[in-house]
Amino acid sequence: MPPLDKKIKKFLKNSIRVAPKISDKGEFGELRAGLVSPYPQTRKDAIKKTIQQMTLGKDVSPLFPDVLKNIATIDIEQKKLVYLYVMNYAEIYPELCILAVNTFVTDSQDPNPLIRCMAIRTMSMIKVDKILEYIDTPLRRTLQDDNPYVRKTAVICVAKLFQLNKQLCVELGVLEDLANALDDDNPMVISNAIASIIEINSIDPTVIDLIRLIETHVSKFLLVLNECTEWARMTILTALAEYNSRDSLEAKDIIDRVTAHLQHVNPSVVLATVKVILKNITQLDPNQYSPDSKIMKKISSALVSLMSTPPELQYVALKNIRIILEKYPEILNKELRIFYVKFNDPMYVKLEKIEILVRLVDVSNIKQCTLLLNELKEYSMEFELEFVSRSIQAMAELGIKNGNEIFIAKIADIICNEILERGGGIETIRDDCCVALSNLLRCCDMNESMVKQICSILNSWSSPEDILTSDLSKCHYIWLMTKYPNHFTTVIEKLKTFIDNFTQEESMTQVAILLSVIKLHTRLEGSVLQNLFELATSYEAVDIDVRDMAMMYWRCFSIDDSNVEKDQLINELCNNGLNPLPRIDNILEMFSPDTLEKLLNQLGTISSIYFEPLTEDILNESRKRRSQMNQNIIKSQKLNDLQDIARNELLDGHEDVLLDFGDEDDSSSNMASSNNNNNTLKELDDLFGNITQDVKNLNISQQQSNTDSNQAPSANTTTSNTQDLLDLF
Amino acid sequence: MGNYFSSMFDRLWGTNKELRILILGLDGAGKTTILYRLQIGEVVTTKPTIGFNVETLTYKNLKLNVWDLGGQTSIRPYWRCYYADTAAVIFVVDSTDKDRMATAAKELHMMLSEEELQDSALLVFANKQDQPGALSASEVSKELNLVDLKDRSWSIVASSAIKGEGITEGLDWLIDVIKEEQL
Ligand SMILES: Nc1nc2c(ncn2[C@@H]2O[C@H](COP(=O)(O)OP(=O)(O)OP(=O)(O)O)[C@@H](O)[C@H]2O)c(=O)[nH]1
Numbered sequence: 001m002p003p004l005d006k007k008i009k010k011f012l013k014n015s016i017r018v019a020p021k022i023s024d025k026g027e028f029g030e031l032r033a034g035l036v037s038p039y040p041q042t043r044k045d046a047i048k049k050t051i052q053q054m055t056l057g058k059d060v061s062p063l064f065p066d067v068l069k070n071i072a073t074i075d076i077e078q079k080k081l082v083y084l085y086v087m088n089y090a091e092i093y094p095e096l097c098i099l100a101v102n103t104f105v106t107d108s109q110d111p112n113p114l115i116r117c118m119a120i121r122t123m124s125m126i127k128v129d130k131i132l133e134y135i136d137t138p139l140r141r142t143l144q145d146d147n148p149y150v151r152k153t154a155v156i157c158v159a160k161l162f163q164l165n166k167q168l169c170v171e172l173g174v175l176e177d178l179a180n181a182l183d184d185d186n187p188m189v190i191s192n193a194i195a196s197i198i199e200i201n202s203i204d205p206t207v208i209d210l211i212r213l214i215e216t217h218v219s220k221f222l223l224v225l226n227e228c229t230e231w232a233r234m235t236i237l238t239a240l241a242e243y244n245s246r247d248s249l250e251a252k253d254i255i256d257r258v259t260a261h262l263q264h265v266n267p268s269v270v271l272a273t274v275k276v277i278l279k280n281i282t283q284l285d286p287n288q289y290s291p292d293s294k295i296m297k298k299i300s301s302a303l304v305s306l307m308s309t310p311p312e313l314q315y316v317a318l319k320n321i322r323i324i325l326e327k328y329p330e331i332l333n334k335e336l337r338i339f340y341v342k343f344n345d346p347m348y349v350k351l352e353k354i355e356i357l358v359r360l361v362d363v364s365n366i367k368q369c370t371l372l373l374n375e376l377k378e379y380s381m382e383f384e385l386e387f388v389s390r391s392i393q394a395m396a397e398l399g400i401k402n403g404n405e406i407f408i409a410k411i412a413d414i415i416c417n418e419i420l421e422r423g424g425g426i427e428t429i430r431d432d433c434c435v436a437l438s439n440l441l442r443c444c445d446m447n448e449s450m451v452k453q454i455c456s457i458l459n460s461w462s463s464p465e466d467i468l469t470s471d472l473s474k475c476h477y478i479w480l481m482t483k484y485p486n487h488f489t490t491v492i493e494k495l496k497t498f499i500d501n502f503t504q505e506e507s508m509t510q511v512a513i514l515l516s517v518i519k520l521h522t523r524l525e526g527s528v529l530q531n532l533f534e535l536a537t538s539y540e541a542v543d544i545d546v547r548d549m550a551m552m553y554w555r556c557f558s559i560d561d562s563n564v565e566k567d568q569l570i571n572e573l574c575n576n577g578l579n580p581l582p583r584i585d586n587i588l589e590m591f592s593p594d595t596l597e598k599l600l601n602q603l604g605t606i607s608s609i610y611f612e613p614l615t616e617d618i619l620n621e622s623r624k625r626r627s628q629m630n631q632n633i634i635k636s637q638k639l640n641d642l643q644d645i646a647r648n649e650l651l652d653g654h655e656d657v658l659l660d661f662g663d664e665d666d667s668s669s670n671m672a673s674s675n676n677n678n679n680t681l682k683e684l685d686d687l688f689g690n691i692t693q694d695v696k697n698l699n700i701s702q703q704q705s706n707t708d709s710n711q712a713p714s715a716n717t718t719t720s721n722t723q724d725l726l727d728l729f
Numbered sequence: 730m731g732n733y734f735s736s737m738f739d740r741l742w743g744t745n746k747e748l749r750i751l752i753l754g755l756d757g758a759g760k761t762t763i764l765y766r767l768q769i770g771e772v773v774t775t776k777p778t779i780g781f782n783v784e785t786l787t788y789k790n791l792k793l794n795v796w797d798l799g800g801q802t803s804i805r806p807y808w809r810c811y812y813a814d815t816a817a818v819i820f821v822v823d824s825t826d827k828d829r830m831a832t833a834a835k836e837l838h839m840m841l842s843e844e845e846l847q848d849s850a851l852l853v854f855a856n857k858q859d860q861p862g863a864l865s866a867s868e869v870s871k872e873l874n875l876v877d878l879k880d881r882s883w884s885i886v887a888s889s890a891i892k893g894e895g896i897t898e899g900l901d902w903l904i905d906v907i908k909e910e911q912l
């Protein structure tokens with residue numbers, strides 16, 4: 001119940017108001033008349049209704065000339081709405097935009113800082129060269145504004161202008177102003193300036209010496225780091241991560257001063273901080289960053305804290321932890337339990353956790369290994385096949401990493417007796433067990449009892465060519481069979497069925513069959529080998545490597561019998577299985593040292609998720625795409641064409657398109673209207689807060705939406721129309 | 730309470746109807762200077778107007794919505810955007826710019842031939858009278874062929890926006906004509 005006072009007000013307003021009202025129908029005729037009405041209140045109503053239609057996704061661009069007339073107003077709310085509208089449709093009416101220039105320029109000197117900001121932002125966002133021609137004075141003036149809020153906006157506008165018209169931006173000399181903004185007193189101005197500079201540098205690295213600017217401002221950055229917003233902090237930390245400290249003293253100083261941010265609630269700030277610390281840590285004396293050092297412990301607990309974030313962020317954290325672990329394997333080794341899988345983790349988190357677990361485990365700690373083994377065993381009893389499969393693989397990885405024969409035997413035992421017993425009826429589990437067992441056996445191939453145990457189980461599978469489904473598992477099976485033929489009672493029959501299927505198999509299995517037949521050829525009829533050679537070199541779809549291999553062996557076997565070396569050669573080819581195999585001690589995937597260093601420097605970026613360091617090629621590609629995108633900046637026409645264009649634009653505008661939305665329930669659209677108006681204003685503000693970010697600087701929230709879209713592609717469909725419109729900028 | 734109501738009525742009546750007036754003329758004629766002379770009574774430093782200025786001012790109890798449009802060649806085509814519902818046009822001429830009198834005359838007559846402006850009154854300012862060698866009002870009138878105008882209330886006034894001379898005289902005449910025609 002509104003207070004009486006308000007009711008009276010409303011009553012008076014409605015009964016005395018002479019200015020005609022605008023209905024909710026959204027008819028262009030009515031809106032247009034309203035926009036040029038002699039009553040200011042009617043004009044404002046009409047603007048609101050027009051924007052409302054716009055946020056509902058209707059094309060209200062034909063009203064452009066008339067909306068534009070309302071841009072010069074002292075009513076801030078009205079001005080915001082008109083600005084929003086103009087930004088939206090400016091590119092449809094490039095010529096008419098010139099009519100707004102005077103207002104933009106005037107507004108950039110308005111006593112109200114918000115209006116100054118709005119003017120300069122808008123000017124730098126409209127892709128119309130006629131507008132950019134006049135940006136000179138307003139941009140320069142706002143860059144030197146007394147108000148930090150205006151300055152912080154203006155520095156971002158430099159990057160926007162650079163995107164739209166690089167040459168102009170360089171000619172105006174605002175890049176120097178931008179560099180000078182790094183010496184500003186206000187943290188927000190500094191962080192926006194560095195963001196803007198990084199952005200420009202990513203578009204064209206030649207115009208601004210980013211590294212030198214960072215070098216000369218490190219102490220400034222460290223100073224403002226504590227006073228700025230999350231987003232600004234991210235930017236500054238990113239800049240700091242680009243800096244190579246001169247000596248251990250400076251490195252220590254930087255580390256000390258950023259360390260506090262390890263406790264920040266925003267994971268992307270945490271990761272950016274870790275990045276800065278790791279970058280500087282190598283400058284220190286090694287015992288200052290031993291696993292027991294204070295700083296390593298702090299990093300460790302920061303990473304642990306990331307594991308209590310929502311799953312999407314955990315996923316990002318896990319990916320980054322994997323990179324960090326590879327460089328500093330001991331950093332989290334007391335925290336194994338944190339990474340145990342929880343039943344309600346999404347699959348992508350579960351799988352990533354297993355990756356961490358097998359890397360994290362300290363193999364010298366047998367108790368930890370046993371604990372992890374039991375944990376993995378439990379996982380392998382779950383019902384999600386992908387998860388089970390990864391757990392079985394992980395057991396083999398764990399065993400091999402540990403290397404102890406008794407421990408390996410224990411794992412083999414679990415796989416043979418418990419997992420196969422229970423899940424042996426499921427194809428993929430059989431495949432995984434076969435691969436895991438074969439890998440484990442490779443690690444202790446002389447252990448008779450293990451050989452016996454494993455081979456007797458595999459031997460009992462009557463038609464392995466059918467029950468195994470993956471190329472890898474078949475290959476492993478054939479390899480085992482060939483290595484221990486005496487443990488496989490029906491090795492010849494089994495091999496023959498594989499041979500019969502040869503052309504249907506994939507290349508790894510084909511190679512395995514080929515090698516197996518060669519090694520066991522003395523136990524097969526003479527024609528088998530010959531036929532296989534012929535088949536493998538002649539059938540059409542054969543893999544080129546398989547064919548070459550077959551060809552080579554065939555040549556060896558075709559050497560003239562009189563050659564004394566033939567027997568010896570064949571012997572060597574066939575019997576190498578008797579010699580001990582080279583020992584394997586790890587089957588975990590690792591990064592190359594070079595990749596690892598690059599990834600460490602790109603923690604918290606999209607690269608860290610794909611494990612794909614940002615290369616010069618990718619950067620160039622993205623630069624190319626951007627410059628193409630910006631090429632559609634609208635060029636103005638010759639003066640003599642202008643008259644016609646103007647006439648056409650006006651005619652287009654006045655064509656009476658009557659869109660009738662009268663069907664909509666009045667009350668609901670009323671509500672929508674007030675909401676939308678509020679949103680519009682809010683979004684107008686928000687809109688300016690962002691700067692388009694380069695791949696390199698994606699922050700976590702963007703990454704999150706990325707992972708989201710991997711897992712749940714429709715996650716973002718709820719965004720409003722307005723947001724879509726705004727995203728266009 | 731009394732205060733409350735009076736401020737309220739002010740607001741309400743403040744939303745009253747406005748009269749549209751256009752200030753047109755070639756670039757550099759002094760349009761923007763005249764607009765702000767009218768609004769704040771001072772001479773402001775101006776730049777060529779790329780687009781328009783619009784100010785609302787109250788003059789003799791009338792609310793005027795005064796539009797000052799840029800006079801550069803590239804902006805003149807858009808004048809027509811603003812013709813609808815215009816009560817009066819103020820056409821400003823730089824009386825020292827003899828070379829462009831013909832151009833000014835052409836633009837003036839082209840504008841007045843527009844359907845939408847048939848009922849609008851016309852006030853011409855022969856501006857910059859403070860300058861030596863400025864043509865007099867009657868000379869400007871001749872250059873612009875004002876006598877050819879039929880069925881239109883028009884007047885020409887010698888003015889100096891810088892010195893503030895002639896401006897109010899001109900506007901007084903204009904307001905009287907508008908009042909007569911509107912009431
Ligand atoms: N001496 C003199 N100078 C004047 C007078 N009126 C205007 N000016 C000057 O003439 C120049 C142009 O004046 P503006 O008011 O900007 O001209 P405008 O008609 O608005 O020009 P556009 O916006 O380009 O169409 C300025 O330097 C003014 O100071 C006048 O009465 N006497």
Ligand SMILES: [Mg+2]
Binds near residue numbers: 798799800
């Ligand atoms: Mg002007």
